[in-house]
Every structure is written in C-alpha cells, then in structure tokens.
Amino acid sequence: GEWKFPAPSQHAWNKDKPYSEDKDGALILEHPFMVGAPKPPLLTLRAVYFTLGLFMLQYWGVVIAIKNNLEVFGLFFGILLDDNSKEGLIIAIFILIVLGYLTVYLLVMLSSMLKQLISNINMVDMPTSLVDSVETGEVELIGQARPGPKPAVKVFVDDDPEMSCSNLVCYEWVREDFSLGVNSQGRSSASFFQILLSRLNRFLASFSDWLFDRQQVHAKETARQRGGVPFLLHDGSGGILVEPSMFKRIRFRDPLQVWDVGDTRWTLYGVRLGDPLYIHGEVKKRSKKSLAKEDLSSAPPSSKLRVVGNEDPPEQKLILIQGTEHSILAYNFSMLETFYLPTFYLAVFFIMGIV
Structure with missing residues (x-):
C-alpha cells in the first residue's frame, strides 16, 4: 500500500504513550475526516x-x-x-x-x-470511526501500522536466511514451482488437451475462490505461509490493538520482494511499520490477561479494545486491506x-x- 498524502513520520509518534494521540494532536492527512471519502467521477x-x-x-x-x-x-x-x-x-x-x-x-x-x-x-x-471514540461492534478504521505489545518481526522466507525481510507486523509468502510438467529440455511434457484441461481447472479454481471468497491461489503454488504479531492502528487521535491472526481476509497490495531461483519463485507480501491500513472489522474488549501485560493505567479507553475479523456479521465481510480508501x-x-x-x-x- 502507498500513501497518497504525506504520512506521519516517526518523529510525530507518541512513543511513550502509543495509545494516545500524536504529539501534534492532528489526524493523519489521508483520513476521511480530513479529505473526505473518495468518490469516482460520473x-x-x-x-x-x-x-x-x-x-x-x-x-x-x-x-x-x-x-x-x-x-x-x-x-x-x-x-x-x-x-x-x-x-x-x-x-x-x-x-x-x-x-x-x-x-x-x-x-x-x-x-x-x-x-x-x-x-x-x-x-x-x-x-469511518475515530480511534479515540470507537466503541465495540462493527467499525471501519483507517490509520497507520505502529508498534504494538510485541516488536515487529524479521521473516525468513521458506526458512532461507538469504531471503528475509524485517520490520513486518503481518506477512504472507508464496512458493511456486515452475518445473512441474516440464521435461529435461525445459519444454512442457503435457499434451495440448492436458494444457487445455489445466487451464480450465485453473479457471474453475479461480471461480470457486471468487464464489466462496477464498484466498486466490497462484498458478504453480506449492507452499504458502501467513503470520504476524499484534500491532497498533493509529489514526492520529489514538491507537488500538489489531490482531492479524484473527482476520479471515487480509488483502495485501504489491509484493515486497520476489526471488526467482531456477524454476522456483518466492513472493513475499507484508505490512510494515508505517504502512497505511484500511480495516473493516469488529471491535471487542481485550482480555484481562492481555491487559495485564501492559501498563495501561493512564491510557485512553481505546487501549482496552482490540480489532478482529474472524466472524462476519450478516451480509458483511470483514477484511484488513493494505492501503487507505484513497489508494484502494x-x-x-x-x-x-x-x-x-x-x-x-x-x-x-x-x-x-x-x-
């Protein structure tokens, strides 16, 4: 995801009180409260x-x-x-x-x-709700990914130390093997009808992914892994805890990095600290065990809440998207x-x- 307007730098973050408003007390410029919701031309x-x-x-x-x-x-x-x-x-x-x-x-x-x-x-x-006045229930939030109770992680793709990326709070990598169905000369060993059938199967697979709203599968995918750590979504007015492991749908934007080695390709997607985020989720109260791990005695009410997206309300689909309304x-x-x-x-x- 990318910012269409200047994003708050780390110098403006309230690192001593991460759940409180930023030092300048201003909302992020790309928030709908500042620039309005994007509307397409007729x-x-x-x-x-x-x-x-x-x-x-x-x-x-x-x-x-x-x-x-x-x-x-x-x-x-x-x-x-x-x-x-x-x-x-x-x-x-x-x-x-x-x-x-x-x-x-x-x-x-x-x-x-x-x-x-x-x-x-x-x-x-x-x-869109403001974090400092958010209440429990279904909400739409827009903000910036910031450090939470746990530090951002460094990911080693497929456990390979040469394929790594740091400063991530949410990630997913996919491995594709293009050597499947290829002979020793590098040519496809499948017949015309087998190729036609495989393309038909791929189309039917993409149709079922669309129908049941599943994660789209890459063409030659052989492995996939997703992970992340709890982090804060901050819109300038305050911060709230986001648990990426509790979201059924996470939509990443462009890949962070792609490695091509021989007939294998690894693609890494991820949300890094400072990235823009759009969340249509459900706000719930944090557990006492989770609250006990942090000193929140003087923190605002949003520090007692968390955002999840594993249970869809009627006729709605909760999702976490990398980007803001204006970039999406x-x-x-x-x-x-x-x-x-x-x-x-x-x-x-x-x-x-x-x-």
Missing part, C-alpha cells in the same frame, strides 16, 4: 471511447454482419445436429462446450465486476459507467440485432 474518457467505438461499429455495419453470421452459424449447427455421423456429433458437442465455457466465463467476469463495484460502494458509504479506490468507476451504460448499450444492440 463519467470518464473510458466511457467516451467506449461510446465512440460502438457508434463506429454500427457505422461500419458490424452489427448487421454479426447478425448474418449468426444466421449462418445457426444453419450450420442445425446441419450438424441432423447429421447422424460420429464426426458431426463430436463437432456439435465441442461447439456447445466452447460456447458454454465462454458464456460461463463472461458471466463470472461480469459478476466479479459487480461484486467489486458493490464492495467499493459499501466502502465509501460506510462511515484510486481507479474506481461510477455505477453509471460500470453497469448502467454498458447494460443500456447491450439492450440497444440486442434490439437492433433482432429487428
């Missing part, structure tokens, strides 16, 4: 280019050509169905499979876009441009095609 140049492209297709007669070709295809497919030969049946079944695959693929892509759009709208509409929604588009305008054009072209 229309962008993408919609203009899309509209001009459709008019040009109509001007060149592409719609009529597609309509005529569909009629020819329907005639050809009818001949195949009437054909009693084995070859005709195989071709007809193959065409049905391809058309079915393309239809499912387009529907999944459309559903994924709508799901992401609705998620972005909910992110913008949900009010930097390339967001409006509902009109993403859904209503394409639906209108699709209906118009469908009417023109059947008339």
Whole structure:
C-alpha cells in the first residue's frame, strides 16, 4: 500500500504513550475526516471511447454482419445436429462446450465486476470511526501500522536466511514451482488437451475462490505461509490493538520482494511499520490477561479494545486491506459507467440485432 498524502513520520509518534494521540494532536492527512471519502467521477474518457467505438461499429455495419453470421452459424449447427455421423456429433458437442465455457466465463467476469463495484460502494458509504471514540461492534478504521505489545518481526522466507525481510507486523509468502510438467529440455511434457484441461481447472479454481471468497491461489503454488504479531492502528487521535491472526481476509497490495531461483519463485507480501491500513472489522474488549501485560493505567479507553475479523456479521465481510480508501479506490468507476451504460448499450444492440 502507498500513501497518497504525506504520512506521519516517526518523529510525530507518541512513543511513550502509543495509545494516545500524536504529539501534534492532528489526524493523519489521508483520513476521511480530513479529505473526505473518495468518490469516482460520473463519467470518464473510458466511457467516451467506449461510446465512440460502438457508434463506429454500427457505422461500419458490424452489427448487421454479426447478425448474418449468426444466421449462418445457426444453419450450420442445425446441419450438424441432423447429421447422424460420429464426426458431426463430436463437432456439435465441442461447439456447445466452447460456447458454454465462454458464456460461463463472461458471466463470472461480469459478476466479479459487480461484486467489486458493490464492495467499493459499501466502502465509501460506510462511515469511518475515530480511534479515540470507537466503541465495540462493527467499525471501519483507517490509520497507520505502529508498534504494538510485541516488536515487529524479521521473516525468513521458506526458512532461507538469504531471503528475509524485517520490520513486518503481518506477512504472507508464496512458493511456486515452475518445473512441474516440464521435461529435461525445459519444454512442457503435457499434451495440448492436458494444457487445455489445466487451464480450465485453473479457471474453475479461480471461480470457486471468487464464489466462496477464498484466498486466490497462484498458478504453480506449492507452499504458502501467513503470520504476524499484534500491532497498533493509529489514526492520529489514538491507537488500538489489531490482531492479524484473527482476520479471515487480509488483502495485501504489491509484493515486497520476489526471488526467482531456477524454476522456483518466492513472493513475499507484508505490512510494515508505517504502512497505511484500511480495516473493516469488529471491535471487542481485550482480555484481562492481555491487559495485564501492559501498563495501561493512564491510557485512553481505546487501549482496552482490540480489532478482529474472524466472524462476519450478516451480509458483511470483514477484511484488513493494505492501503487507505484513497489508494484502494484510486481507479474506481461510477455505477453509471460500470453497469448502467454498458447494460443500456447491450439492450440497444440486442434490439437492433433482432429487428
């Protein structure tokens, strides 16, 4: 994740009282209380280019050509169905499979876009709370990752001392082995149909990941590990304890580092001290055992609370995302441009095609 506005430096942190407000008493500049929630423009140049492209297709007669070709295809497919030969049946079944695959693929892509759009709208509409006045229950918080009761860790990826990264409070690394299915000459040992089947399986796996909201699997993944330590989320007004191990969903941004050694690749994601964070989580009271480990006699009320995300409320999905609203929604588009305008054009072209 990256900051769109200047982030508080460590000189502004209240290290003696980490749960209290910063030394200057100001909120982070990227907080919605300071700059407001990001809202996408109603229309962008993408919609203009899309509209001009459709008019040009109509001007060149592409719609009529597609309509005529569909009629020819329907005639050809009818001949195949009437054909009693084995070859005709195989071709007809193959065409049905391809058309079915393309239809499912387009529907999944459309559903994924709508799901992401609705998620972005909910992110913008949900009010952001200040840490110093937060209460128990479902909340949205935006702030900076800072040291907690335990120090940040140094991670050795796959227990290799040469692949390490320090100053992390939450991390995940993935190992991919590209030598699987490759012969001694470095070429794929799989046949064309095996490659096609593997790609179909990969598509179905990504569809199930989307459907059940699971962590997306890398193409040649052979190992994965996630970890972290409790840390503080600070928005300038105060700090609150975050337990990354109690979140079902953690979305990292760009990899911190990638190592390519031979046919193996290791990718490390992580949240470091000072990084921006967006949290849609649940605030709960800390246990007496946890509070006893720190001297919180003069600390603000937020020090007695913690943020978790392992139990979703009805119709909501709790998540921890590396970044803020402004960095996460930097390339967001409006509902009109993403859904209503394409639906209108699709209906118009469908009417023109059947008339």
